[in-house]
Amino acid sequence: MRRTESNVAFALGFFALALGLLVARANPATSYEASVYSATPTAVWAFFGLALAISVVAALACRGRSQTLGMALGGTTVTSIVGLPAIRNYRFSGMGDALTHLGWTRDIVDGQLAPLELIYPGVHTLGTALHFLAGIPIERALLLTVVVLFIPFVIFVPLTVRDITGNPAAVGVAAIVSWMVLPINNVATHMGVHTNSNALFLVPVVVFALVAYLRRRSTIERLPFGVSPFSLLIYLSGIALLLVHPQQMINVVVLVGAIACIQFLARWRFDDHPVVKQPTTYAHTVVLGALFAIWTVSNERFRTAAVGLLEGMVTADVGAGAEVDQRGSSLTEIGGSLGELFVAMFLDAAVIAVIVGLFVLATWLGLTRLDREASTFVTYFALALVPLGGIFLIYFVGTPTMAFRQVGFIFVILTILAGIAVAHLVGGASRVITRSGATTVASVALGALLVLGLMTVYASPIIYNPGQHVTDQQFSGYESALEHGAEDYPHAGLGYDPFRYDHGLNGLEGEETLSGATVATGEADPDALETGNYTGAYHGFDYYLIVTDYDVTREIDVYQELHYSAESLEGLDSEPTVNKVISNDEFEMYAIASDEEDADE
Template sequence: MRRSRLDGTFAAGFAAVAIGILVARANPATAYEASLYAATPTVTWAAFAIALAVAVSTALACRGRPQAIGIGLGALTTTAIVSLPLIRNYRFSGMGDALTHLGWTRDIVEGQVAPHELFYPGVHSLASVFHFVGGVPIERGLLLSVVALFVPFLLFVPLVVRDVTGDELAIGVAAIVSWMILPINNIATHMGVHTNSNALFLAPVVIFAFVAYLRRRATIERLPFGLSPFSLLIYLTGLTLLFVHPQQMLNVVVLLGAIAGIQFLARRRYDDHPIVEHPTTYAHTVVLGALFALWAMTNETFRRAARGLVYGLFSSDVGAGAEVDQTESSLTDIGGSLGELFVKLFFEMALIALVVGLFVLATWIGRTKLDRETKSFVTYFGLALVPLGGIFLVYMLGTPTMAFRQIGFIFVLVTILAGIAVARAIGGLSRVVSRPGANAIAAVVLGACLVLGLMTVFSSPIIYDPGQHVTDEQFSGYESAFEHDVEDRPHVGLGYDPYRYDHGINGVEREGVLSGASAASGEVNATEFEAGNYSGAYHGVDYYLSVTEWDETREIGVYNELHYSEDGMAGLEADPGANKVISNDEFRLYAVDGDPPDAS
């Protein structure tokens, strides 16, 4: 393509991103949005599609500076999509762990707790910096932190591939696959204020430091005590990852430990091999492992999680089988299926994983023409997936939610390997058709996978999980409910325990905090509620029942009245024992009189 035409194409791509952002900004959210995708203007999505089409084609077809510009365009567009809750002025996003993280950040800002007293203070500390330095609300500071921690993923995945192979096509493919955001599966990893998921996007930074340590071995750059600058980089990035979330730090330790094991065996078997010439990772494994142990073993959160895993391993009603059966039954009841959900959430992940798996196998049996240095790194990452996969199986038997978090880290490595694997596939295809033809086919396939990946980055009704948009009205309603409630009268939710909102509004580290594990808060009994027995729907005591637009959208619009029905809501409104005490467009609070069961 001629330079002037290429420059015009890039100009159109960047202009499209700018238009998409400006249109989205000009149409902020004015009420609860069940789907960020449906609520964002069509013009924005059309503009982003144009930008991504330019980015994908140039990342595959161009080399050098034009390819770098194309990769930058794609990264900018993907970041804009991830930033849509910020761009469209969401008050907050996230109704589970995110609200507790909001509470911890509020505790730090108000001096109730020091950052080092938290198990994973990285995200909260960064949000506090945004709050104090930028003067933004705490909620917005957290949303900014999500974006800030996401960007390194887009930058360092292609950088890792560049250091591993140097193949420019592989660099472009790796960038495109990173835009799919494969580590997010919306089962246990989420795009939002979720520290475990946020840590996934920092993992490529640590991997880059490791690859740089192995590939850039200039002795003149040694620091005192023989320490390489790249070794220091591994320690610093690993420590940062530890502060964001220790589970992903543990995965990095397992990765480095597997590589150290490969190096040890290679030194016993080979005299002339690139792995033998690499500096060892023994010390890094020990140091990072010790840091993890020192930080985690002294924390009650870690010990509680470990006990839960052990309990799950020996309990027949805990594990993947029980959860799959329950999920499949619920999906069938609301008109969906497990197969349909798998396609929506995992099809592009499965396709990329299949290509990577075949490529690694072909490399090990000598059917690829990679140079020996690149093969060494494929061996490192490929064999490291064995212990990482073993951890996944243990989690699957004990705590399935943790298993899907483990899948998130595995797909960080898969994303890196995909850059090399797909590039080799394109090279093979170009021997059958022309190089432009192979690039065109790859652009179509990767573009389709990119669409599938980005359409499930955020929760939405399409995956039977309405968006977790928290509006001003919801915040205001819960603030008033907690401020003016009667002492010792529990707060109850409609299929959702309100204690998370109490965390977000009032902080976590304080006395008298609501707890989902006590009678102070909970969920109304669906059976009693649907039978019209509102007075007996929560242990027969007087209680407050909060109903939000999100509750009604979830239970009626998405779950098709599986647990709570529109008739049940209408009956509550007319019941003489239920008094509406707070009401706005997004939130209603009822004071419900209890009806203790007859002691006789």
């Protein structure tokens, strides 16, 4: 591509990106949105699609300045997609852990909680800083924090691959694969205020520092006491990762430790090998491991989680098999299937994993054209997946949700390896067909996988999981309910315990737990509601039943009345023991008494 043509293409791409952002900003969310994809104007997706198409072609076909511009365009576009809740003026996003993290941030802002009292204060501290520096609401500050922490991922994945191979084709492919956001699986890792998931996007920074340390053997670049600046970068980025979430830090310790073991064995076995010439990671393993141990072992929440994992491993009904069977049965009842869900959520990740696996095997068999040092890094990361996979198996037996968090980390490593693997696949194809033909095929294939990956960055009905958009009306309804409700009335939700809103609105007052609340809360019994037994739907107590647009969308539209029916909800308005006490466009709360006399009082 000539300079003039490339300049015109990039001008068009960045103009399309700017138009997409302007249209998205001009069309803010006005009510609850089950899918940020369908609610965002089609023109936005057309503009973003054009920008991504130009960036994919440039990342693969161009070199030098043009390739850099292409990667910048693609990375900015994907970051804009990640930032859509903030761009389209969502009040907040996330109804689970996110609301609790909002509560902790509110406690820090109000001076009721010191950041270091939390085991992972990174997100909350950054959100607090944005709140004070920019003068924006806490909810918006946290949405922007998600974007800020995502940016290192799209920058440092291609930088790491460049340091490993120096191959521009691999760098371009790595950038494109990073745009697929494979670490997010919407099972246990989510795009939102979710510290474990947010930490995944910092992992490439640590890996880049590690690769840079191993690649640079010069003794000239030294800090006082002979410390390598790249060693210092490893420690500083490791500390940042630890503060965002320790679970991903321990994965980094395992990764660095695996490399240290390989180096030890190589020094024992070989006299002339790139591993022997590289500086060792023994000290880094010890220091990072010590930082993790000092920070976590004394923390009560960490000890509780460890005990829960051990209990899960020895309890027959906690394992993943029963959970998968249960969810598969539920999907069948509403017309879906695990196979369909797998294609929507994991096909892109599965294709990348297979390509990487075959490439690693080919590298070990000597069938690739990688130089010895680049092959060494492939071996490092591939063998590190063995202990990382072992941790996944432990989680899978004990706490399946944690297993999918581990999958998120594994796909950070696979994303890096994919840049090298796919580039070699394209290079091999160019020897069979023309280079332009191989690049065209790769552009189409990677573009298709990119679309599939971006379709599931956020939850939506396409994966039977409506978006967790929290609106002003929902916050207002819960605030009124929690502030003005009778103290002896618990609050019950439809398949959803509303205690998280108590966290988000009132904070946790320094209580480091994801389950405590200042009011009694729970879930209404679906079987009782279906039979019209509204008074018996919450242990026979007088209680408040909360129904939001999110609940109706999830239970009626997405789950197709699997647990709660529209008829049972409509019956609330004609039941003598039920009084509607709060109502707005997206929130309704009913006071349900155990008998008619109580209802009339």
